[in-house]
Amino acid sequence: MTTANDMSIKISPIGVIHSSLTEPDGAPIQPVFAKGNEGVVEVFDPYRQALKDLEGFERIWLLYWFHKAKKSKLLVTPYMDTTERGLFATRAPCRPNPIGLSTVRLLRIENGQIYIADVDILDGSPLLDIKPYVSQFDCYAVKRNGWVDQVLDKRWIANGRFHNSDKIGG
Numbered sequence: 001m002t003t004a005n006d007m008s009i010k011i012s013p014i015g016v017i018h019s020s021l022t023e024p025d026g027a028p029i030q031p032v033f034a035k036g037n038e039g040v041v042e043v044f045d046p047y048r049q050a051l052k053d054l055e056g057f058e059r060i061w062l063l064y065w066f067h068k069a070k071k072s073k074l075l076v077t078p079y080m081d082t083t084e085r086g087l088f089a090t091r092a093p094c095r096p097n098p099i100g101l102s103t104v105r106l107l108r109i110e111n112g113q114i115y116i117a118d119v120d121i122l123d124g125s126p127l128l129d130i131k132p133y134v135s136q137f138d139c140y141a142v143k144r145n146g147w148v149d150q151v152l153d154k155r156w157i158a159n160g161r162f163h164n165s166d167k168i169g170g
Contacts, residue, residue: 013126015043017064019119024068024093038107041114041127048112050130055109059133060116065126066098080151089146100125103133 019039041062043051054060071094077083078090093100100121107115114130 014047015041015127017041017121017125017127019121019123021122035118037119038117039119043112051109057106057132059103060106061131061133062102063129064100066093066100067125069093069098072096
């Protein structure tokens, strides 16, 4: 059986995400709750050629590093709940590999800068990858959303439970 000690992965940022969200407290917890919040993705020079043809997409996926997340915990109480849940059944940022995933609205691309809206990402987050959002692939009608279907406390804004002001893991 392969173990984590048998594997090594090296990830380097391809850019940095800039937004008005400087602290986790008060930030929207998902892009759907960040309507109109704009930002800029600064793509580093060596990767700018890869932006060719991206502007034709209305939305894009951004994969990034949760640079202000607390150390990983296997059991967490999600923002929208008061019950402790398994980390992998949540979208909490305090993950073993603190990788974030957000779908944002692409406004325009100019000189290696991607102007975006509906941003729930903290300013200064290292960008790991960009992928186009394709509705035929990325939109599934589902009947089950786990514990989220039963949650009564609809807290759509983050508090400090998963973030430090100091950088962790990055």
